[in-house]
Amino acid sequence: MDLSTSSNGRAAPTGRALSLGIDVGSVTVKAVLLDTTGRVLESRYQRSHGKPRQTLHSLLQEIASHHDLSNGTWVGLTGSGGEAVSHLLGGRHVNELIAQTRGLQQYHPEARTVIEIGGQDSKFLQVELDPGTGRMDLVDFAMNNLCAAGTGAFLDQQAERLGIAIEGEFGRLALLSEKPARIAGRCTVFAKSDMIHLQQKGTPMADILAGLCQALARNFTTVVARGKRFLPPVVFQGGVAFNLGVVRAFESVLGLEPRSLIVPEHHPFMAAIGTGLLAAENGGPGTPNPFPGLEGLLDLALERPLSREARPPLHRRPALPSGGPVPQPPARPDGETGRPLEVALGIDVGSVSTKAVLIDAGGGVVSRRYRMTAGRPLEAVAVALREIGQEAGPGIRVTAVGVTGSGRELTGEFVGADLVRNEITCQARAAIACHQSVDTLFEIGGQDSKYTRIEQGTVVDFAMNNACAAGTGSFLEEQADRLRVRIEDEFSNLAFASPHPASLGCRCTVFMESDIVHHQQEGAELKDLTAGLACAIVENYLTRVVAGRPVGRTVLFQGGVAFNPSVVAAFERRLGRSILVPPHHEVTGAIGAATLAMEERGDRLRRGEAGATSFRGFELGDRGYRTTCFTCKGCSNLCEINRVVFERERPLFFGARCDRFDATSRTPVREQELIPDLFKERNDLLLGGHVPPPRERTGRPRIAIPRALSFHDLFPYWRAFFDSLGIEVELSSPTNPATRSRTASMAAIETCFPAKLLFGHVSELLQGSADWIFLPCVANREAPPGEAEENMYCPIIPASANLVLAQLPPVARQRIVTLPLHLQWGGILSRELDTLADRLGVGRNGMRQARQAGEQALREFHTSVQIRGREALGQIPPGMQAGVLVGRPYNTCDPGVCLDLPFKLRRMGVLPIPMDYLPLDSAGP
Known part of the structure; x- marks a missing residue:
């Protein structure tokens, strides 16, 4: 957007001093010219597209063509790029918060709360006017961290994905919505998944756009303001205030009356106005220095960058994969005996992809499928089952089924799983099966990244990414799309051709776009950028996920991103050791689930117990089913219950934190009824x-x-x-x-x-x-x-x-x-x-x-x-597993805090014991 206003159309020589306020932001450059009363004579607003100095030079040229600045002009600068050019313009740099407050004092002295949202920054300000001095004081403030979720970049990226113009069209369409869609205001990259799901369901575009506005407003109030009070009157300023959909969203989220949120006339220029006013006030009563002109700024804008620090190139190992997975021929039953091949089925249902594998008794992969979940996990599972069943043919017999992934509980009920385990356990089991001496496991998928530390075959530590795409596959996909590079093969080929990978650091994937644009403007080639991105995902992963935890000598790299050999090479260069990429690394979670299910069946058979599987069959999707969701109001937990209804069968229920729906489920009565609920x-x-x-x-x-x-x-x-x-x-x-x-x-x-x-x-x-x-x-x-x-x-x-x-x-x-x-x-x-x-x-x-x-x-x-603790400890039957939940009671005894861990342990056949049930007072040293 190029927003310009001018008091006249030609140069206006004037004998009075003027003040020039400049705000050089991360996405846009703003400049205003003020007279001695603080009235805006002219304003300019333009996106910089990675060229802030050139953009500023262009804006100031336009202002200088309309107004004679030679008689003296006070110059004030603010913003992330203001300080770097202040000496060239004879100005002083002012903190953005101070500048915002001064501009607000000039135009809205009645304000108490300010919402300021720009391209990559969000600010919350509480202000108060001192009646004695007439000066506005900054009472409290908060700013966003290094995440784009509550900034204009959040909306910019979503608008680009949807093909909607961010200026004008976005806001107008959002105002047409009567029922905004529910979209997570978390990482802007992850919000893409929500939008894809909504589009697939046929959600109107207006509802999606209004949902994005609501998500930004909710994120601002919870993550930026962090519970601080929005004292009225509330002012909304910054570039995002152009968006009428966001204005309405803030009024809704804050409970304000329609049109009561104040949007100043000069809302994108408030910081520039403030810094211009402060420059004049701090300059004193004398005449300002003559404006130094724009030659110095032009020289700086056109100056070639200094040579970048050389970074060592990435080296491809011949053994590393260069593209996608190589299909494996399915195993067949023994031709001599004619007996069906006994296999175990493993399913890994993730937020982005769904994986299914069949393995034989020796752990060999018989068949596998990798599909996009696309917001419909049960449908993805049904299709994957049908395909691997057809590929493996009739000569197999499924003896055990294991399920893992974020959708494991619902999927387990859906397919008739014999075992349901978390992703950490399953990934670790597959890694150990591949390499018994493994001590460190890196796993990077589409939206999840995990670190696991293993000692003697046991998981001793793990960590996961925290709602941030910076260290995930989505990070690479987003940037590759923007560079128009095929992630499957072209990306790594370019990266290995780079002699000097670009230094992109460790940042939010949305903000990384600005860094890439900046490097492009400095002459970085495409191959340097792709190599830099491979290094950046490694830095993000090690910084945000591993976060200082130990990395051992035998490191396995699993997940879909391990297909990218340039990322493997970046890990090896960064850590100074070889990284092992196991076969079938993109489906190791499913392999681990199948392996655990097969081992558990073997344990049951050795104990003389029944070994039959609960598997519903490969043609599960052909039997007809429908899914619904409702909120159970049986207690204050208000559980969200998923209901799956098959034709001529009792429905399945998932999501309850109690056994209320177990009686109507095909799931048999669990052993938990025989385990006392000591926490209750x-x-x-x-x-x-x-x-x-x-x-x-x-x-x-x-x-x-x-x-x-x-x-x-x-x-x-x-x-x-x-x-x-x-x-x-x-x-x-x-x-x-x-x-x-x-x-x-x-x-x-x-x-x-x-x-x-x-x-x-x-x-x-x-x-x-x-x-x-x-x-x-x-x-x-x-x-x-x-x-x-x-x-x-x-x-x-x-x-x-x-x-x-x-x-x-x-x-x-x-x-x-x-x-x-x-x-x-x-x-x-x-x-x-x-x-x-x-x-x-x-x-x-x-x-x-x-x-x-x-x-x-x-x-x-x-x-x-x-007393009850001694009784319970003395009544634990032989063979029953029991465990003590160690921690303060407010952690272990509040089901809403510990995610009802005692109930989950009882469902697994484990007796959970409160810590204060132990006779610790009588314990010896």
């Missing part, structure tokens, strides 16, 4: 028969306690404590999706997940009628006998209440009761509880009785837990 028992002991107070108020005072942090081990104390004082106790709901959603909109800090959840629980309680909400800042606990003198909580626990208070408006803060509590130090605790008595308006004598009641209730709880 512990929760019952914790609540101690607590009965929620009636909805209608009884006249008694009422206090609310969030089910977070110290609640999970101190609630017996506070229940008896407040009951002794005649105060009703209300609890927030157990952690559920609504809690997590409220947390995302409130939490403004990067802490552990349990600490963040306190925000969501408090938000729920604020909607109730309780007189107070109790947030104790518990610093320590009584030390167990023989233990260390100090028994301190994590510092976040006592600080959590103040973190919540900082996010609440004054009216809500009045209902919060919080104070430091040192349960280990009796004398200090007495004084602290006296303060609590004054706050609640109860007598201090009653407070002492309440303390005694609380301490007695807490002792009884601990005694009950220990």
Whole structure:
């Protein structure tokens, strides 16, 4: 976009001083000319396309052709590229936040909150006008990290993929939507998958565009603002404010009335205006220096870049694959015996691709398929099964089925799996089968990257990418598409031809585009860029996924990206050791699942148990089925349930965190019914028969306690404590999706997940009628006998209440009761509880009785837990697996935090034991 305004059409000599404000951003360059009153005489806005200096020179030439700058002009610069050219223009560089604030003071002094979104930067500002000085102060701010998800680049990339003009057309179409599609506002590359799925379902373009606008707005409020309050009036500025769809999305997400979000007349120029005003104000009352002209800027713009630091080239190994997978002829049954060949089936259902393999008893691959999931995992599985069944022919018999991948649970029910395991376990099993001495496993797929450390055949550590495409196959695909290079073969051939790979560093895949454009402008050839990208994915993977973990001597590289020999070579150069690429590396997850299923069947047969498979057959897709999804409202968990209905069969259900739907499923009653639910028992002991107070108020005072942090081990104390004082106790709901959603909109800090959840629980309680909400800042606990003198909580626990208070408006803060509590130090605790008595308006004598009641209730709880723990440990039958969940109760005893791990362990036949069930007080040294 080239947006230009001018007060006249010809040069206007003037005897008064002018000020020139310049904002050199990562994507666009903005320039404004102001008179002595701060009025905009002329403005220029243009995308730089990797040439910011040339673009600035062109804009200033246009302004100089309309206005005589020779009599003196104050010059101020801001933006990521402003400082580099400030000396050439005789100007001073100003911080962007300060410049934004000054521009806002000039045009919207009533503003309290600013949303500023540019090409690669997003900013949240809270401002306040000082009535005494008339100056606007910056009170608080937040900025995006090195991710494009909440920036204009997010919309730019999606618009390009959809073939929609980002200027004008995008916003106009988005306004036509009545039902915006739900799109993840996470990594902009991953959002591409959501859009593909929506297009395949026939979602109207207007709904997709409106969904993208909503995704950007949600991402800004949760990731950039991080729960900070949007105090009205709210101003939206920056280049993205041109997009009317985003304007409406922010009004919707923030709950603002239509057209109440202020978009300034000069919204893309606010930083440039601010820096121009500051240049004039800081220059003093005298006459500014004559404008130095544009010759120096032109020389810099046209200057050839210095020779880049030479990087060693990549070297191809002859043994490395140079293209796609080579089809393997399927094995056949023994021609002499005529008996069917017994095979195991493995399926790996990922977010991007679905893999299926058949292996024989020796681990040889009989048949395999690699298909795009395309948002329809069950359909992809059904097609893959039909194809490998036809390829293998009638002379095989499936004896075991294993499933892995992100869609493993649903797919396992769908195909009749005998074993369901996570990707880490399956990838590791396949790696060990390929090379027994493997100690490090790199796995890079389309949207997932994993690191696994193996010692003596056992996984001892692992890590995965965190919703970022920078170290995944999508990273290479996106950049190869932009360079119009075929990723299958041309990419590596070019990379190996480069004598000097470009240094592209470690960045978000969207921001990498700017770096590539910059290198192109400096004369980098296509082969240098492809080699640089191969090195960049390695740097991103090692930095973001491996993140300093040890890399052993025997490294296996698995996943689809291992087809790219230039990436393998980049790993070898970076690590200084050989990297092994196993055969069938693109389907090793499925191979591992099949291997584990076959081994488990062998174990069952050796124990004399039935070895029959539950497999539904290769022609599963031909039998007719339909899938639906609904929200179960049987409890506060609000589980999203997937239902698969076959013709003339009972439906399958997946997604429940309980066994409510097991009775209607083809899945037999699980062994978990025979395994005691010790975590539910512990929760019952914790609540101690607590009965929620009636909805209608009884006249008694009422206090609310969030089910977070110290609640999970101190609630017996506070229940008896407040009951002794005649105060009703209300609890927030157990952690559920609504809690997590409220947390995302409130939490403004990067802490552990349990600490963040306190925000969501408090938000729920604020909607109730309780007189107070109790947030104790518990610093320590009584030390167990023989233990260390100090028994301190994590510092976040006592600080959590103040973190919540900082996010609440004054009216809500009045209902919060919080104070430091040192349960280990009796004398200090007495004084602290006296303060609590004054706050609640109860007598201090009653407070002492309440303390005694609380301490007695807490002792009884601990005694009950220990008694039940001894009983449970003594009743574990021979052969039953049992495991202790080690951690603080707020981690292990809140199903919403630990993803209901105890329930999952019981479904696997493992008895999960709470840590405080162990007789640790009597344990020896």
